[in-house]
Every structure is written in C-alpha cells, then in structure tokens.
Amino acid sequence: MIVLMFSIIYGCLAPLPNLAGYNLRSPDASYILPDTLREVSGVICIGPSTVACIQDENGIIFIYDIEKNQIIKQYIFNMDGDYEGIAKVNTSLFILRSDGTIFEIEHYEEADFNVNTYITDILADNNEGLCYDAHNNRLLIACKSKIGKGSEFKDKRAVYGFDLITRKLSSQPVYEFDVQVIKHFAITNKIDVPVKEKKKGKPHEPVLKFRTSAIGIHPVTDQLYLISASDHMMFVFDRDGRIEQIEKLNPVMFNKAEGIAFFENGDLLITNEGQSKLPTLLRFNYKRL
Numbered sequence: 001m002i003v004l005m006f007s008i009i010y011g012c013l014a015p016l017p018n019l020a021g022y023n024l025r026s027p028d029a030s031y032i033l034p035d036t037l038r039e040v041s042g043v044i045c046i047g048p049s050t051v052a053c054i055q056d057e058n059g060i061i062f063i064y065d066i067e068k069n070q071i072i073k074q075y076i077f078n079m080d081g082d083y084e085g086i087a088k089v090n091t092s093l094f095i096l097r098s099d100g101t102i103f104e105i106e107h108y109e110e111a112d113f114n115v116n117t118y119i120t121d122i123l124a125d126n127n128e129g130l131c132y133d134a135h136n137n138r139l140l141i142a143c144k145s146k147i148g149k150g151s152e153f154k155d156k157r158a159v160y161g162f163d164l165i166t167r168k169l170s171s172q173p174v175y176e177f178d179v180q181v182i183k184h185f186a187i188t189n190k191i192d193v194p195v196k197e198k199k200k201g202k203p204h205e206p207v208l209k210f211r212t213s214a215i216g217i218h219p220v221t222d223q224l225y226l227i228s229a230s231d232h233m234m235f236v237f238d239r240d241g242r243i244e245q246i247e248k249l250n251p252v253m254f255n256k257a258e259g260i261a262f263f264e265n266g267d268l269l270i271t272n273e274g275q276s277k278l279p280t281l282l283r284f285n286y287k288r289l
Helices: 001-012 178-189
Strands: 029-032 041-045 050-055 060-065 070-076 081-089 093-096 102-106 115-120 126-131 138-145 158-163 175-178 214-217 226-227 232-239 242-250 256-262 268-272 280-285
Touching: 041 093, 041 268, 050 081, 060 178, 081 115, 081 138, 175 178, 178 242, 214 256, 226 256
Parallel strands: 041 081, 041 256, 081 126, 126 214
Antiparallel strands: 029 280, 041 050, 050 060, 060 070, 081 093, 093 102, 102 115, 126 138, 138 158, 158 175, 214 226, 226 232, 232 242, 256 268, 268 280
C-alpha cells in the first residue's frame, strides 16, 4: 500500500535525467518511517534488511528493519543534541554531531557497549556528512558551512579526514570543492539548474549553494556521492575530487534529503526528513551498466 501510494504521487512528476545505474525518478521501494524518525538525519546499512538511523534531536541510534517497516532496537549513546551523520566500521558505529564532535560506539550490539568521544576542532561550525573511507582507513566529514571568513572561502567547500589509527582530524581538507567549477560543469553539460538573472547582456549564473547534507562512497564504482538538500541535488565526484555528474532531485520526492547509504551490491538508500510531510526512506536498485 505504501509503495502504491508513492507510485501514484510520483507518477505525475515530469521526467528527469537518470543517474548512472539508477532511476531516481522511480524508487524500487518506498517506506514511510515511524514518526520517531521525523527528523532523520543519517542512515547506514548494517545488514541485508536493516539500517541504523539517527535523528538530529536525540542521542539515540535507531535500528530499523526495512522488511518489517519498524524500529526493532534503540541504543542511547549520549544526551540530546544535533546529530547529523552515522558510519559503521567493523563492530563500531560512529556518530557526527554538527559541531564536529564524533562519538564512537564500540561493540554497539552488546549490552555494555563503550562510548568514546573525539573533539575534532574542525573549522566549520556546521557539519552534516559522515561516511567510512575503507581504502584510506578514515572517516570523511563533509562540512556544510564554510571553513573560514572572508572572500577566499566564499566558494570553497571542504571534506576532512578523521584517521582511524590516530583518531585525529587531518590538518587540511582531503577534498576541497570550488562552487564556481561546479557551476561551470553545470553550464557546459547543459544541466537544468536554477539560474540568477543578471544585468542585460550578461549571462545568467547557476544558483548552487552546494551545502552538503550527506556523503557516501559507492561500493562498486568508488565514487563520492554528496547531497545538498537545500539545492535538491546530488553531486558525484571521482576519488581525485573531480566533478563527474550532477543529478537533480525532485523536491516532491526528496523534500529534505539528509541521509545516504549503500548496500554492498550498490543499491542506494536516501532518507528524507519529515518537516511538514512524512519522513521517508527510498531504495533505488543499482543496475550495472
């Protein structure tokens, strides 16, 4: 019934270009999440049909069974706060608070799990993206806000690395994206993005905030996937940080995309906060090209 309802709603939407391997126009499965997860802000796959979620108000990890469409476990790890990202490394879950603090829940499935807290001193005031970079044994922290004041930081967006051996933040961003380069990519590839009107005779400029709300690494292609909820767009980069694709996200389906995760086979999950609507989890099956 839930899937049918989503099909009826989304079936009326205008066609959109497809991301390589996915049809983001039509989810293969759609779930309305429990109201407890109305502010869902991060998701990670932990089993064939289970995910771990956080929401940006409570220091609680919610284990959600997709097949049963219900929360099956909860783990309290800290007091209430603004929690934005979650990653899994072996038997530990890592949680990102918006101020850059990382909480490690060791052996989270055990009754006496241990919680370690790391103050990263990251330069950005607001940080929302977190994922595990297995190739480099680190976590990636995507800054939503700028990492400094002044014109030199206006168009810069940063991703830092948190080394899992030293438990220290990289002194410099491991990825630094230039919004102007991304805008140029959108123009060159004729991507339909909002534009800002300029004075007569001057070209229109794409309107892109590129404020990361979620980050993930594709398990098959090894590409970086970043979502900017405020733009309703997904950005795909290679491992050297070069932009490869921009995908529009229909705001009716993706009203506020705050979480991204992949199953090992490449199937994609995106969660949306409820706001004035219902919180959702959308699954897009990966089709190898």
